[in-house]
Amino acid sequence: MTDAITADASRNELMKIAIGGLVSGMLTPLLPDLIDKLTGLPGMVRLALVALPFAVLVFLVVRRRSTNPVWAAVLAAVITMIAFVGAVNAAVYIDSQMAGAAKAMQNLFAGLAGGLVGSGLMALGIALLPAGPRKAAAWLPMLVTGAVAGSLLALDTSLGLDRTSFLYPVWQAAVGLRLAMALRR
Numbered sequence: 001m002t003d004a005i006t007a008d009a010s011r012n013e014l015m016k017i018a019i020g021g022l023v024s025g026m027l028t029p030l031l032p033d034l035i036d037k038l039t040g041l042p043g044m045v046r047l048a049l050v051a052l053p054f055a056v057l058v059f060l061v062v063r064r065r066s067t068n069p070v071w072a073a074v075l076a077a078v079i080t081m082i083a084f085v086g087a088v089n090a091a092v093y094i095d096s097q098m099a100g101a102a103k104a105m106q107n108l109f110a111g112l113a114g115g116l117v118g119s120g121l122m123a124l125g126i127a128l129l130p131a132g133p134r135k136a137a138a139w140l141p142m143l144v145t146g147a148v149a150g151s152l153l154a155l156d157t158s159l160g161l162d163r164t165s166f167l168y169p170v171w172q173a174a175v176g177l178r179l180a181m182a183l184r185r
Contacts, residue, residue, distance in 0.1 A: 024056065090118075111151045
């Protein structure tokens with residue numbers, strides 16, 4: 001009976017993380033216009049601030065799903081913001097390297113690269129925290145999920161989505177869930 005209660009609680013917690021990822025993903029594309037009004041901050045800092053909603057989710061997941069101290073959860077949130085900058089830069093780099101290819105292919109590969117770099121930097125940084133799993137196998141599902149969900153950039157671009165997005169809500173919900181599962185092991 002206690003196993004069923006524990007499984008229900010775990011499912012409920014994972015559902016909350018997924019909903020948090022969807023909400024943070026809906027907020028993310030709305031932030032650039034607001035953050036651009038902050039003058040005096042370097043461009044990369046402003047770009048990192050776009051990841052703030054997801055960083056809050058990561059803070060909560062790391063704090064609740066592991067025995068990490070508060071400072072480690074704050075560090076995980078900062079790592080998430082740095083990973084976002086890395087993901088955007090990787091996507092832009094791949095897009096520029098594929099000049100001349102069909103735009104859909106450019107966006108597909110840019111999204112794959114950005115998703116992989118973002119989830120990879122998060123996994124690497126969070127794995128170094130006190131309660132982070134050290135084995136690469138624990139992080140592999142998060143890397144695959146991040147890369148595959150990153151391909152939604154092609155869908156966003158083909159539909160011309162500026163203020164809304166399929167990429168951010170799906171990516172953030174899926175990677176948030178995979179992070180929680182990796183920390184549970």
